[in-house]
Amino acid sequence: MSIGINKERVKLYLYLAGISLLLSALIDFASDPETALKSSVNYTWLMLYVVVLHFILFEYTLPFIQFKWKRLLVAPILIFVHLMLYAFGTFAWRYIGIQLYVYSPLKEYASIIEGVRDHFGNTIGSVLFFGISRHIYDYRKLRKTAQQLRIEKQEAELNYLKSQTNPHFLFNTLNNIYSLARDKSDLAPESILRLSKILRFMLYEAGGAFIAIEQELKIITDYIALEQLRYDDSLHVNFNYDVEDMKQALPPLLLIPLVENAFKHGVSESRHQPFVDIHLSVNKRQLTFLVKNSAEVFPEEGRVKENIGLANLRRQLALLFADYQLLVQQDEHVFTATLKINLASHV
Incomplete structure (x- = not known):
């Protein structure tokens, strides 16, 4: 003793x-x-x-x-x-x-x-x-x-989820550039330039706990522009937003998984009239993010299958907010993801 x-x-x-x-x-x-x-x-x-x-x-x-x-x-x-x-x-x-x-x-x-x-x-x-x-x-x-240990555990888990999501996002983007380079497309250099902008953001601006919503909008815009390089005029993309305060705080790269999912698992697999509709609304600390994209449903698929991006997003939301809702719906030719967050409920 x-x-x-x-x-x-x-x-x-x-x-x-x-x-x-x-x-x-x-x-x-x-x-x-x-x-x-x-x-x-x-x-x-x-x-x-x-x-x-x-x-x-x-x-x-x-x-x-x-x-x-x-x-x-x-x-x-x-x-x-x-x-x-x-x-x-x-x-x-x-x-x-x-x-x-x-x-x-x-x-x-x-x-x-x-x-x-x-x-x-x-x-x-x-x-x-x-x-x-x-x-x-x-x-x-x-x-x-006990509370401090719980917070540290949540932070460690959140960092782990981010470490999974960010490389996943990067690898998908590199695959896009690879397809352009393989086809010897003249758009490959421009796609590399846009990727460098995204990487600069991820390395130097997305490391903190929060960023301004306007920064999140910028990275979404850059990612959409990068994805559009792969498609011809047959792809229709509509991105609009209604944000009362662009300086509001938001965890970095929180919305990008839904946008990435729309292109990788929706548009890329659509055979007819591919489209992506994205709308962001933030008013009185209530965020609504709606993403619709074309999709193909096969007879053997009876339910929505969530990839690593959506699964990680759900867990990050559970760690970050007390009041949120993430709904996904698969119709015959349309996949819809709706995210609602009470930004004031950040834990």
Whole structure:
């Protein structure tokens, strides 16, 4: 068993002793103002002894015997020793104070037993005060620690999800450029330039917890322009937005997975009249992001299959916001994703 002294715990007991002294002084002043000063000095002297006993009891004795069956055999002895120290020890400490002219005997006792009984009763009240206060302090500290661990775990998971999503987004974009280069398209250099702009954003601007909505709109616009290089005029893209405040904060690259999904798993697989309709609305901290795209449904597919981008997006939303909704719907030729977020519910 370690017998080192925790400085933080010492500060706690000194703090509780100060509160106890203040309460005692207020009570003494209210009951008898003439002897209030002497009573406060007496209580301070006794507290010097009692607080050490409290510290030993709560920090060493009780932890020593707690949940240890072999040590429970000596528990009655240790408790008895503490009771004697609280009862006779406190009265003896009073006597030492009187001899040192520190303690003023405001009350005379007919016998030692009477004095011991009186001081023991007051000491038990102090034990309860320190014990309850210590329990409340430890409980609040434990909750704070648990909350901090939960936050750190969520941050680690969120960073992991981002580390998955960003390379996934990058690889899909590189595949687009590869297809242009393979066809020896004159648009390949322009696509590389646009990709470099997207990478610059991801490296230097998307590393923080938030970006302005106008920055998110810019990266979406660049990504759409990059994707359009792969298609001819048969692809129809409509992107519009209604945002009351472009400086509102938004987690970076939160919306791009839905846009990427529309092109990679929608337009690229559409055989007739491919299209993408995107609308963003942010008013009174309520965000609505609607993405529709052409899609093909095969008879063997009975439900919507979510790829890694949508799955990660759902988990990120769960970690970031308390009030949100992400709905996806597959019709015969249209795939619709609707994202609604109460931006004020960020956790």
